[in-house]
Amino acid sequence: MTQAILFGVISVLGLITALGTVLARNLVHAALMLVAFFFLVACQFLLLEAEFLAAVQVLVYIGAVAILLMFGIMLTRNILGDDTTTVPKSTRRLSMLIALGVFAVLALGIATQQQGPPGRKPWKELTERPAVGPDDLDRKTPKAQIVNDMAKFVGRDLLTRYVIAFEVAGILLTAALVGAIVIAHQERDDDPATRVLESEAAAADDAAAADAESSRTLLTSSSTR
């Protein structure tokens, strides 16, 4: 019963914060809502008895990803104002319809699933978790050991069974970070791409100035006449 109440509170708060992230006008408010959402997902992990993952969630998402997003928001404050962050009403209505449709399809799939994969029960009948409490520890099922000591087993498996995936993830992270630095690196003024852009901008400025000048002379000449 307490679990059900906790789940209800966490889910409702989680959905509210997710909607707040998506719909808040102010981007900084949206980012703060996102931090709250990450925290509530960590709470869901705790409800699912995955404490190690809850800690990873808080460290990686709230500690790194949210801060990075905050930096991005601060560095790209929209010079046109915050109101440009939303789309026109017709598009908005269509998007709501699409999102509702996707949720309806997923919920229908969850509700009407009749038969599980081979050797497993359908999802509706999975109302009890495999027991891993202290009384079952002496039986030492692998699941009970893992749930009660997850960090140890994750560390061991990452370096034995999943070592290739672990190394590939490491290479991917290195490549991504090097790539991000290379992409975001401030270009010098003698870079040809920026020079072209700048000369275009300068030409556009000159043209605009010439236009304004000619219209002004036209105006003054017509007024003097």
Next chain:
Amino acid sequence: MKDIPLTWFLYFSAACFAVGLLGVLVRRNAIAVLMAIEIMLNAANINLIAFWRYGNSPTVEYPGSRISILAESPLSGPIFAIFVITIAAAEVAVGIGLILLCYRRWKAADVDRFDTLAG
């Protein structure tokens, strides 16, 4: 104490996924789109952990031998979730780099202004 049914978690994560999709479609700011993608990845992670916690890996018996082994690693859910978190972190780093570059070029962070490659 009675456990929560698995389907509750599935419904919650489906709702979160739909909200994230709505964000991707509704927002114009590229960073807001990135945040909505993070919501969708988190929804997928909840699903992975829920299935891991509620399922029990069945044992497979090979014909002709008395050995029966677990059909999968009993740790597959958390490992998968950890890799998803890793990929999400890499994605945000590259995404923010790209958005900063685009912002410097076009002085805007709106995805519909990045249309130089559009025919």
